[in-house]
Amino acid sequence: MGSAKRTSSGGRKERRRERAAFFTAPGAVAQRQYEALRAYFVEDASAAEVAERFGYAASTVVAMVRDFTPDADAFFVDRRPGPRVAxxxxxxxxxxxxxxxxxxxxxxxxxxxxxxxxxxxxxxxxxxxxxxxxx
CATH class of the missing domain: 1.10.10 (Arc Repressor Mutant, subunit A)
Incomplete structure (x- = not known):
């Protein structure tokens, strides 16, 4: 016998929308930069569009694009400037x-x-x- 199918996918859609916020409104700095650069390079969004979508100034997006190198080890490091200990x-x-x-x-x-x-x-x-x- 097969498993019973659910007749309503409303709960699943709601959970999917809730989880989508992880990608559409990233909280971590590195993730936010990743999503912004992904939108610029993969989705071909303009710097102004990316800036609007992710809360950056357009000039910041241009600088992020200029400075980007596809080195995953360096990109996904959370940077905290200054001394770690006082x-x-x-x-x-x-x-x-x-x-x-x-x-x-x-x-x-x-x-x-x-x-x-x-x-x-x-x-x-x-x-x-x-x-x-x-x-």
């Missing part, structure tokens, strides 16, 4: 945690660090404490 926060970490354990406020910790070899402003202290699970 060296000042890392250097001050132990002292910040020690001072916080002693009951000092963020402002007091920043003031104490200002006269050391590892100064850190209040924002840096607060971010470090949040990263360590303190509130």
């Amino acid at each position: 060296p000042a926060k890392l250097a001050a970490r132990d002292e910040v945690l020690r001072l916080r354990a002693a009951g000092h406020s963020v402002t007091e910790i920043a003031a104490a660090l200002a006269v050391t070899a590892t100064p850190l402003n209040r924002t840096g202290v607060w971010e470090l404490l949040l990263d360590e699970g303190h509130e």
Whole structure:
């Protein structure tokens, strides 16, 4: 016996539309660039059309086309500019945690660090404490 067929494909069509957003409205930067370049090269869309569709300026699309090389290993890498670790926060970490354990406020910790070899402003202290699970 064969399997029973569904009489309605409405649910399937709805799921397909929901999943299509992954391709039509990409969230990741590399995927968005890929879809934009694909539209330009494969669908033969103009730079202005691609810019409108994916939220770029036309000049940005032109620059992406100019800079594109078909090297998949380099293209699909998520690029995050800048240092991966804040060296000042890392250097001050132990002292910040020690001072916080002693009951000092963020402002007091920043003031104490200002006269050391590892100064850190209040924002840096607060971010470090949040990263360590303190509130």
